[in-house]
Structures are given as C-alpha cells and as structure tokens.
Amino acid sequence: MSHAPFPYEPFALHGQELRDAVVRYASNPLYLDNEEWQNSDNPYRRQLRPQVLRHLDFDRVPGRDEILDYSSLAVQRLLTSIYEADLVFLPKNGLQGEGRWEDFKRFYSPTNRVLGEMIRPALERYAFGFLDDEIETSGTWTAESLESYLESLNAHEAAGPSLSEKAISNSTDRERAARMWLIQFIPDFLSEASPMIRNVLGYYGAPQSEWFKIIIDEYGYGVHDTKHSRLFERTLESAGLETDVHRYWQYYLNSSLLMNNYFHYLGKNHELFFRYVGALYYTEATLVDFCRRATALLKDVFGDRADTQYFTEHVHIDQHHGRMALEKLIRPLVAEHGEQIIPEIVRGIEEYRRIQEIADEDFATQIAWMDNGPEFKKLHAPVWDALSSGRVTAPVADIVEPYGELSNTHCHDGDELCHIVSGTMKFVSGFDSHQILEAGEGTVIQRNRLHGAIIESEECVYQIHSVGDYKKCMS
Amino acid sequence: MHVVTFSVAGRNNCAVIAGEPYVYARTDEGSFVMRARCPHRGGPLHLAELAPEGNRLVCPWHERKTSLTRLRQEIPAVRSGDTVTAVFPGLPDAEVCTGHRPLSADLAG
Ligand code: FES
Numbered sequence: 001m002s003h004a005p006f007p008y009e010p011f012a013l014h015g016q017e018l019r020d021a022v023v024r025y026a027s028n029p030l031y032l033d034n035e036e037w038q039n040s041d042n043p044y045r046r047q048l049r050p051q052v053l054r055h056l057d058f059d060r061v062p063g064r065d066e067i068l069d070y071s072s073l074a075v076q077r078l079l080t081s082i083y084e085a086d087l088v089f090l091p092k093n094g095l096q097g098e099g100r101w102e103d104f105k106r107f108y109s110p111t112n113r114v115l116g117e118m119i120r121p122a123l124e125r126y127a128f129g130f131l132d133d134e135i136e137t138s139g140t141w142t143a144e145s146l147e148s149y150l151e152s153l154n155a156h157e158a159a160g161p162s163l164s165e166k167a168i169s170n171s172t173d174r175e176r177a178a179r180m181w182l183i184q185f186i187p188d189f190l191s192e193a194s195p196m197i198r199n200v201l202g203y204y205g206a207p208q209s210e211w212f213k214i215i216i217d218e219y220g221y222g223v224h225d226t227k228h229s230r231l232f233e234r235t236l237e238s239a240g241l242e243t244d245v246h247r248y249w250q251y252y253l254n255s256s257l258l259m260n261n262y263f264h265y266l267g268k269n270h271e272l273f274f275r276y277v278g279a280l281y282y283t284e285a286t287l288v289d290f291c292r293r294a295t296a297l298l299k300d301v302f303g304d305r306a307d308t309q310y311f312t313e314h315v316h317i318d319q320h321h322g323r324m325a326l327e328k329l330i331r332p333l334v335a336e337h338g339e340q341i342i343p344e345i346v347r348g349i350e351e352y353r354r355i356q357e358i359a360d361e362d363f364a365t366q367i368a369w370m371d372n373g374p375e376f377k378k379l380h381a382p383v384w385d386a387l388s389s390g391r392v393t394a395p396v397a398d399i400v401e402p403y404g405e406l407s408n409t410h411c412h413d414g415d416e417l418c419h420i421v422s423g424t425m426k427f428v429s430g431f432d433s434h435q436i437l438e439a440g441e442g443t444v445i446q447r448n449r450l451h452g453a454i455i456e457s458e459e460c461v462y463q464i465h466s467v468g469d470y471k472k473c474m475s
Numbered sequence: 476m477h478v479v480t481f482s483v484a485g486r487n488n489c490a491v492i493a494g495e496p497y498v499y500a501r502t503d504e505g506s507f508v509m510r511a512r513c514p515h516r517g518g519p520l521h522l523a524e525l526a527p528e529g530n531r532l533v534c535p536w537h538e539r540k541t542s543l544t545r546l547r548q549e550i551p552a553v554r555s556g557d558t559v560t561a562v563f564p565g566l567p568d569a570e571v572c573t574g575h576r577p578l579s580a581d582l583a584g
C-alpha cells in the first residue's frame with residue numbers, strides 16, 4: 001500500500017487568515033466604493049466596501065437574530081459576486097469604453113475566481129449556518145409520509161397578501177415602494193434559472209432530462225423575446241426602471257440577496273442537490289399564486305402602464321413546473337435513491353420557507369423605514385436632547401467629509417443617531433427615498449435598515465452616536 | 476396519515492391524534508417527536524428520565540425502559556424555528572388536536 005504523499009485534510013480558513021483572504025478578494029478595483037448611487041451598464045462593478053471588511057469577523061455562525069446585521073449584508077454581497085463569476089454578463093452597450101473591457105477581464109480573471117472560491121466555504125457557513133439551528137428533520141421519513149407532508153403544504157392554494165405586498169399597497173408612495181420591490185428581484189430574475197442550470201450538468205439519468213425541460217421553458221424555447229429574463233426586463237421598463245444588471249446594486253436588501261444566494265448555494269454545492277429539489281418544488285408551486293397577486297398589485301399601482309407578462313406567464317407555466325418537480329423529479333428520485341434523501345428534500349422546502357419569511361419581513365420593514373423618513377428625522381430632537389444633556393451616553397464618531405462624498409449603502413447592528421454639526425447631508429434610505437439634513441438636524445437610523453448618504457455642501461461635519469436602542473432616549 | 480404543526484415547547488407542545496399524545500423532545504442525542512404515553516400501561520413517558528447508561532427512557536410508573544433509538548425513528552418530522560411539523564399514522568377521520576404536556580428535564584433539552 002502506498003502512503004498519501006500529503007495529509008488529506010478539510011480545507012478551511014479561520015481567524016486572521018480568513019479575514020485577510022476576504023479583504024484580498026474584495027480589494028479588486030471592481031469592488032471599491034462607487035461615487036454614484038447606481039452602476040451604469042457595468043455588470044462587473046459591485047460595491048463590497050472592502051475598507052470595512054477588515055473589521056468584521058466571518059469566522060462564526062450568527063443566529064437568526066443577527067441575520068440582518070451588517071456582517072451578513074457584507075457576506076451576501078460577497079457571495080453574490082463570487083457565485084456570479086460562473087455566469088456570463090456583458091454590458092448592454094458593448095465592452096468598448098469606460099474601462100469595461102478591463103473590468104470584464106478583472107471579473108472573470110483566475111485571481112478573482114480563485115480568491116472567491118477560497119473564502120466561499122467560510123462565507124457560506126456564515127450566511128446559511130443559522131439554518132442548521134432553524135431547521136431540523138427527525139424520525140424515519142417514508143415516501144408515504146412525504147406525500148402527506150407535501151399535500152399539507154397546500155403550495156398551490158391561494159394565499160393572502162404577504163407583508164411586502166401589504167407594505168406596497170399601504171405605502172405613502174406606492175410607486176416608489178413597488179419599484180424598490182421590483183429591484184429586489186433583479187439578481188434573481190435577470191439571470192433567471194442560472195442557479196438551477198447548475199443541476200443539469202453531469203450525468204444522472206432520466207430526472208436530468210426532466211429538469212432540463214423546466215429550463216427550456218425558463219429560456220423561452222430559444223426565442224429571446226419569450227425568455228423569462230426578457231419578460232422581466234419589460235416589467236422593469238414599464239415601471240420606469242433600467243435593465244442593466246446590478247445598476248441598483250446598492251439598493252438590494254440583505255434578505256433579497258440571501259434568497260437569491262440560497263439557490264446558488266444549493267446549486268453550487270452538489271451535496272445539497274436534494275435540498276434544491278425540495279426548494280424547487282416549493283418555489284415553483286407557490287409562485288403560481290404569488291404571480292397572480294403580483295400582477296394585480298402592479299396593475300393596481302401603475303395601472304395599465306405595468307407590463308405584467310412576466311408574472312402572468314408564470315401563473316401558467318409554474319403550474320406545470322410545480323407538478324413536474326413533484327412527479328418527474330421528487331418521486332422518481334426517491335424511488336431510485338431511497339428514502340434517505342427525503343429529509344434533505346423536506347429540509348430544502350422548510351429552509352426556503354424560512355428565508356422567504358425573513359425576506360418578506362425585511363422588505364416590509366424597509367418600506368416603513370422609507371415611508372417614515374420624516375418621522376425618523378423628527379426623532380433627532382428628543383434623542384439629541386437625551387445625548388446632549390448627558391441623560392444617555394453612547395459611543396460617538398466624529399466625521400468630516402467633503403462635497404460629493406458618497407457613503408455607499410450599508411446598515412448598522414443597532415440604532416444610531418446621525419447629528420449634523422455643519423453643512424448639508426442628503427440621507428438616503430432606499431431607492432428614490434431621502435431626507436435633507438442641515439446643521440443642527442439629523443435622523444435616527446434604525447437598526448438593520450439599509451441607508452447611505454452624500455454630502456451636498458462644501459464640507460459636512462457630523463456625528464454618529466451609537467445609541468443601540470433609540471427608545472431608551474425617549475422619556 | 477395526519478400532518479400536524481405544533482409548538483416545540485410551552486403551550487401546545489403536544490399533538491393528540493385519535494387520543495394518542497405526542498410531544499417534541501430534545502435530548503443530547505438529538506430532537507424528535509415521540510409518543511407521550513408508555514406502551515406498558517399508558518404512563519407519562521414525557522416525564523421519563525434517561526437511564527444511567529443513556530439511550531433508554533425509564534417510565535416513571537413501573538420503570539419499564541423504552542429505547543430512545545426506536546422512539547426517535549418512529550415519527551417523521553421537521554422543526555422550523557419554534558414549531559414542528561410531524562406526519563402521524565392514523566385513519567383519515569381520526570380526531571386531531573393540540574395541547575400541553577410537561578417534559579422531564581432529560582427531554583426538555
Ligand atoms: S406504564 Fe410505563 S412502565 Fe408501566
């Protein structure tokens with residue numbers, strides 16, 4: 001017997017080594033801060049705020065209550081960028097000009113790919129590890145109990161409006177809220193079915209061809225105008241949005257990226273293949289009613305202007321996809337590979353439902369945060385009062401920034417008070433949503449809420465007080 | 476079969492199918508849905524403690540031991556956060572309800 005020439009051990013980065021590797025990956029010029037709110041026709045530019053990454057600890061598994069904190073947002077942005085190095089993106093207006101050719105080469109370079117792959121397992125543990133605590137299967141699952149369980153999900157049945165849909169319907173600015181909503185789907189819908197296609201590579205028998213049929217539908221049978229991504233482009237255009245990939249990168253919520261990355265995670269790591277099969281069934285089946293509701297909502301908000309063909313097409317085709325996932329994938333796979341795969345299928349379904357719940361809540365809260373911008377601005381007075389009188393003490397950072405300085409969007413792990421000492425700041429709380437803050441004014445920044453800022457005066461001096469929970473300043 | 480979603484702890488931590496109660500138990504060996512009634516004379520298995528050698532529950536009534544391995548395998552279930560969905564055997568017209576059963580320290584995690 002020959003000896004292994006090298007000890008075969010699991011590959012893992014930890015501690016400082018991991019942090020350095022993350023910063024190294026994100027220091028690619030593609031990932032530096034933008035001076036604009038939007039990327040323009042450059043699918044390779046993704047703001048990862050590398051300057052902050054060295055202060056974060058990715059060598060752990062955050063719990064459900066931390067999953068919307070900044071470190072998680074940073075991880076979801078990193079993972080989006082890493083997963084998408086497998087996908088082909090080209091600018092709509094060609095690669096010539098504005099450094100796009102250089103960016104194209106940087107994004108698809110071996111360096112970007114390898115550095116991303118090295119940190120991916122650790123980042124995936126950080127991003128999805130909480131699901132190990134949240135979802136747990138037990139007992140002996142049989143084909144029969146699986147059928148009963150699937151039936152009990154009522155995945156095909158009409159459901160009431162989600163929190164997000166209600167937030168849009170009741171928003172003080174429904175069009176803005178609906179645009180913010182459509183933006184959240186861009187990472188998923190413009191490269192629609194790409195994570196799924198990861199599962200049809202290889203050689204695994206009849207289910208492979210069955211899965212391929214779903215993809216044929218998603219790709220519009222090779223007729224570009226009917227490709228689902230093309231339908232969604234028209235929806236975006238009809239709502240007054242642009243369709244170049246990741247133009248709105250800075251407006252993606254943590255949980256929207258979590259949802260999209262989840263499918264890449266399952267598709268990229270084939271030991272999770274059966275989880276993907278479960279999640280596929282549940283998405284396809286529930287998408288039917290979701291798309292029905294989405295059509296009505298968009299028509300309600302934008303009137304006849306809204307092009308909802310993307311959604312009406314799915315109301316139809318996903319009835320088939322849900323059925324195909326069950327009859328042509330789940331059942332044959334269980335018959336072929338045994339009941340041991342069932343817990344994985346169930347887990348995929350439940351994990352997806354969990355993430356959907358998180359995303360729904362996150363989006364609805366963000367709309368409330370955008371809508372209540374003037375209220376949060378007013379809260380500056382009592383909170384500032386509590387701080388300046390010394391009644392409440394909190395760590396403070398003093399910041400001076402020049403005209404045009406743009407704080408790329410981010411969030412904080414607790415409530416903060418932004419207090420303007422001199423100058424003018426445009427405080428941005430979501431797509432098309434801002435407050436102007438002058439000297440002596442400010443705003444409460446709610447925990448986990450996405451925001452950014454740009455300086456509109458020659459210089460702006462301001463303070464950030466990390467109050468934790470702003471309510472303790474109210475009395 | 477009956478698919479029931481109930482709480483993993485506190486109020487409604489028990490599903491009763493045709494009079495047969497089941498609880499969600501957490502042990503060092505893992506968490507699972509188990510029958511709450513001892514197969515011997517119907518003693519409170521949910522109050523049972525682990526035998527010193529582990530891996531078996533000792534019924535508080537006549538101290539009969541039930542294998543944890545067997546119990547764990549019986550009911551297929553999936554926990555999501557604070558609720559668990561389990562697939563129980565039983566005729567379609569059986570009565571299904573939820574309720575509460577206290578758990579022994581060994582089963583409460
Ligand atoms: S009832 Fe449990 S041992 Fe008798």
Ligand SMILES: [Fe+2]
Pocket residue numbers: 192218228314
């Ligand atoms: Fe589709």
Ligand SMILES: [Fe+2]
Pocket residue numbers: 218284317318321
């Ligand atoms: Fe589909």
Ligand SMILES: [Fe+2]
Pocket residue numbers: 410411412445451
């Ligand atoms: Fe901030």
